Amino acid sequence: MKKKQIIFTGGGTAGHVMVNIALIPEFLKDGWRVDYIGSVNGIEKELITSIEGVTYHPISTGKLRRYFSKENFKDPFKVMKGTLQAYRIIGSKRPSVIFSKGGFVSVPVLIAAKLRKVPAVIHESDYTPGLANKIAIPFSKKVLTTFPETVNYLPKEKAEAIGAVVRDELFTGSREQGYQLTGLKADKNILLVMGGSAGSQKINEAVRNGLDTLLHSFHIIHICGKNNYAKEYERQGYVQYEYVSEELKDLLAITDLVCSRAGSNSIFEFLALHKPMLLIPLSLQASRGDQIVNAKSFSKQGYANVLEEENLTTETLKQALLQLKEDKFTIKDTMSTYHSKEAKQKVIDIIYAASEQ
Incomplete structure (x- = not known):
């Protein structure tokens, strides 16, 4: 046949x-x-x-x-x-x-x-x-x-x-493997930063300019995009990747909070894994506005906090991430009602x- x-x-x-x-x-x-x-x-x-x-x-x-x-x-x-x-x-x-x-x-x-x-x-x-x-x-x-x-x-x-x-494999991540890959520990909230598959220069700059303050509250895994690795920012508690594939499931296994663009596939994956999110959607100047609508929908449902790109600075990012940390358990409770x-x-x-x- x-x-x-x-x-x-x-x-x-x-x-x-x-x-x-x-x-x-x-x-x-x-x-x-x-x-x-x-x-x-x-x-x-x-x-x-x-x-x-x-x-x-x-x-x-x-x-x-x-x-x-x-x-x-x-x-x-x-x-x-x-x-x-x-x-x-x-x-x-x-x-x-x-x-x-x-x-x-x-x-x-x-x-x-x-x-x-x-x-x-x-x-x-x-x-x-x-x-x-x-x-x-x-x-x-x-x-x-x-x-x-x-x-x-x-x-x-x-x-x-x-x-x-x-993807089914996202549910199979190993915390042990995640800690081994990154060298991080569970003594602080682990924040995963993603700017989309190509990275985001604006998000990268805001995170790196605020590292000294952010690392007091978080360990940070930063998926920064191709050719965006910055050796001068290497330090304890801050791990950079240009892109990850197979390793993503293990990184997500140890992630407590996510800072991300608002592409639909990614944010629904974070939702399925019950990862509270700070979404920074692409602005209308750089897109057709789909990420803005996605982010508003998730914010309205209580799955995410939103920081508009037009308002993104190192200072506003720090404040938004600290607020996300404070809202973490409320958001996770809301996410628990979402079923595939x-x-x-x-x-x-x-x-x-x-x-x-």
Whole structure:
């Protein structure tokens, strides 16, 4: 009997890959052939090529900018080239279904899927749909959402709220391993600082400029982003990583508090692990505002405190983190009422159903 074939796509940021990483092992385990279409140099290539049993196919991609750039005139041709490449890959692999996590690389893939008459399922993590997913929705069969409210922005016949898909391995972290990796101890609250997969210069500067004061109250694990390691700030109680993958589960096992951007995938992972958060969403000047809406939703539900990027200074960050430490137990109590709705299995069931149509 011929094995079923699935193609995953999505990229640009780690957030556009993590749900795929959570799902891929389940399809490999069930005997599916798994391929992945991503960009030539995106973070998805680094994350996916390390997964045994998955074939990675790079294609040409544009970038969906909301500002004027000379590159905007070139991007339609890049998308056309990527669509042709994806069309050929889909024709060669003959998948039963395509699953997209979004990001600009997914647009040519979903256009090609429609042309090849292959059903496609999209996952939208944010409160409001991203630009890439907005463009791709007409080429999809189903659009799954993390936030229930997101279905109000989507075609009713396609939309279904399924909750957050969280990687199982995050629940398997070892505290002992976390302490060994970092050299930290449990004598202070351990604060995990993350600025997104590429890091955040503003958050990095605010944390490092306030280290002398912050280290009185916290041990700090700082995931600072590629090429952002700063040797001059090395000191006891402050551990820097440019990026972590396998180690993240162990770092989270010893984490008491989180300071983070407000990307949907990450904050739902912190929620599932009951980690109180200070969220610093990307400003409107640097984004479409999705992180601001995500952060407001979590603040309203009592899962997080929020510090707007426009108000971020070393001093306001210190005050906000000390307030988070004070609010820790109240937030954890609120988080304890949040229960997973087995979202991952729902997504798998929907993909299976789409593949049989």
